Amino acid sequence: MANISSFRALVAKKEKIKNFSIKSYIEYSKEEIYKKLKDNPISYLSIISSNKKTHTNHYDKIVKNLEKFKEKNILKTEEESIYIYQQITNKRTYTGIVCGVSTNDYKNGKIKIHEKTIEKRENLFKDYLSICKIHAEPILLTHESKENIKIYIQDKIKDKPYIKFKSEDNKIHILWKINSKAEISSIQQYFKSLNLYIADGHHRMASTLLYDEENNKNNNCLAYIISEDQINLESFHRIIKKVTKKQKLELLYSLKKNFSLIEGKANLLTGKNKVNIYLEKKWYNINFKSSSDKLIVQILSEKVLKPFFNIKNIRDSKMIKFIPESKFKLNKIDSNKNILFCLPQIKINKIFQFANKNETMPPKSTYIRPKLRTGLLMLELK
Numbered sequence: 001m002a003n004i005s006s007f008r009a010l011v012a013k014k015e016k017i018k019n020f021s022i023k024s025y026i027e028y029s030k031e032e033i034y035k036k037l038k039d040n041p042i043s044y045l046s047i048i049s050s051n052k053k054t055h056t057n058h059y060d061k062i063v064k065n066l067e068k069f070k071e072k073n074i075l076k077t078e079e080e081s082i083y084i085y086q087q088i089t090n091k092r093t094y095t096g097i098v099c100g101v102s103t104n105d106y107k108n109g110k111i112k113i114h115e116k117t118i119e120k121r122e123n124l125f126k127d128y129l130s131i132c133k134i135h136a137e138p139i140l141l142t143h144e145s146k147e148n149i150k151i152y153i154q155d156k157i158k159d160k161p162y163i164k165f166k167s168e169d170n171k172i173h174i175l176w177k178i179n180s181k182a183e184i185s186s187i188q189q190y191f192k193s194l195n196l197y198i199a200d201g202h203h204r205m206a207s208t209l210l211y212d213e214e215n216n217k218n219n220n221c222l223a224y225i226i227s228e229d230q231i232n233l234e235s236f237h238r239i240i241k242k243v244t245k246k247q248k249l250e251l252l253y254s255l256k257k258n259f260s261l262i263e264g265k266a267n268l269l270t271g272k273n274k275v276n277i278y279l280e281k282k283w284y285n286i287n288f289k290s291s292s293d294k295l296i297v298q299i300l301s302e303k304v305l306k307p308f309f310n311i312k313n314i315r316d317s318k319m320i321k322f323i324p325e326s327k328f329k330l331n332k333i334d335s336n337k338n339i340l341f342c343l344p345q346i347k348i349n350k351i352f353q354f355a356n357k358n359e360t361m362p363p364k365s366t367y368i369r370p371k372l373r374t375g376l377l378m379l380e381l382k
Contacts, residue, residue, distance in 0.1 A: 139201025
C-alpha cells in the first residue's frame with residue numbers, strides 16, 4: 001500500500017557528523033544554544049540560528065548558511081540510498097528505516113493520521129520549505145509488525161556500520177547505508193502491503209504536500225519508519241495553572257459527588273479510566289466510568305477541563321501545561337497554585353484504531369519516542 005523511496009541525502013562528512021547534527025531545536029534552552037554556537041561553530045544550530053526579525057529574512061539566511069557549509073565541504077550530497085538508523089539510549093534501542101515517503105500516499109490515505117493539523121502551522125512550514133527547500137529532521141512513521149522487515153534489519157545491522165557516534169546526551173547513533181538497486185527494490189516490496197501511520201510529524205507531512213501542490217512538484221517527505229514494537233508511548237500529563245482556592249474546593253466537591261473519587265496515593269494507572277489528581281499536596285484517584293470508546297484525555301477535557309476551567313481548546317489555552325511522563329518531577333509542581341492530572345498511557349493499537357477509522361485524537365494525547373536527531377540525514381526538495 002505504501003511507497004517508500006531512496007533519496008540523495010545531504011549529510012555532514014563522517015568526521016564532522018557528530019558535531020554537526022543536533023537534538024531537536026526545541027530541546028535547547030537559550031543558554032544552551034548560545035554555548036553551542038560559541039563552542040561548536042559547525043553544528044546545525046549555526047545554520048538555523050539567526051537574528052533576522054521576519055520569517056522570510058530568517059529563511060534566506062538559512063539558505064545562505066547551507067551554501068556556506070557546502071562550499072566549506074562540511075556537507076556533501078550522497079548517492080541514492082536508503083538507510084537503517086539505530087538509536088541506543090540508556091533505556092532501550094530503536095531501529096528502523098530512513099527513506100523518502102510519497103506525499104501522494106499521504107493525500108490518498110495510505111499514510112494515515114491520528115491527529116488534526118493546524119492550518120497556520122501548515123502554512124508556516126510550507127513557507128519555510130518554499131525558501132529553504134530542505135527537510136533536516138524526518139517525520140516518524142510506524143507500521144504493524146512485519147516479520148520479513150524485522151529479519152532483514154536484524155541481518156543487515158550485523159554488517160559494519162557506515163557511521164557511528166555518541167552524542168552529547170549519551171545516545172549512540174548508528175547508520176547503515178543501502179545503495180544497491182536490487183536491495184532497495186527488495187525493501188520497497190516489503191512495505192508494499194503495509195499501511196504507514198504518522199507517529200510524529202503531522203504538520204511537516206501536511207506542509208510538504210501543500211508545497212508540492214502549490215509548486216506542481218512531486219517531492220518525497222523524509223521519514224524514519226519503525227515497527228510498532230519499537231515505538232515508545234508515554235503519558236502526557238496536564239497541569240492547570242493559577243487555580244484559585246475556591247475553584248479547587250468546587251472541583252473536589254463535584255468530583256466526589258459525580259465520580260468515584262478516592263483520596264490516597266498515586267497508583268499505577270492500570271485501568272483505562274483511571275486518573276491521578278495532585279491537589280493541595282494530596283493525591284486523589286478518580287475513575288471516569290464510561291461505556292464508550294472515548295479516550296481518557298477526551299473524557300477529562302469534556303467532564304472537567306471544559307466545564308470547570310473553561311478550557312475549550314486545550315492546544316491554545318494558556319492555563320494548561322503538558323508534561324511528558326518521563327520528564328515529570330513532582331517536586332517541580334507548585335500544588336498551592338496548580339492542579340496536576342496524571343493520565344494513563346495509550347497503547348499503539350489505539351492509534352491504529354483511530355487512524356483506520358479516519359478519526360483523530362485530542363492534541364497532546366501521547367508523547368512518542370524516539371525523538372530524532374536533526375541534521376543527521378537531510379533531504380533537499382525540488
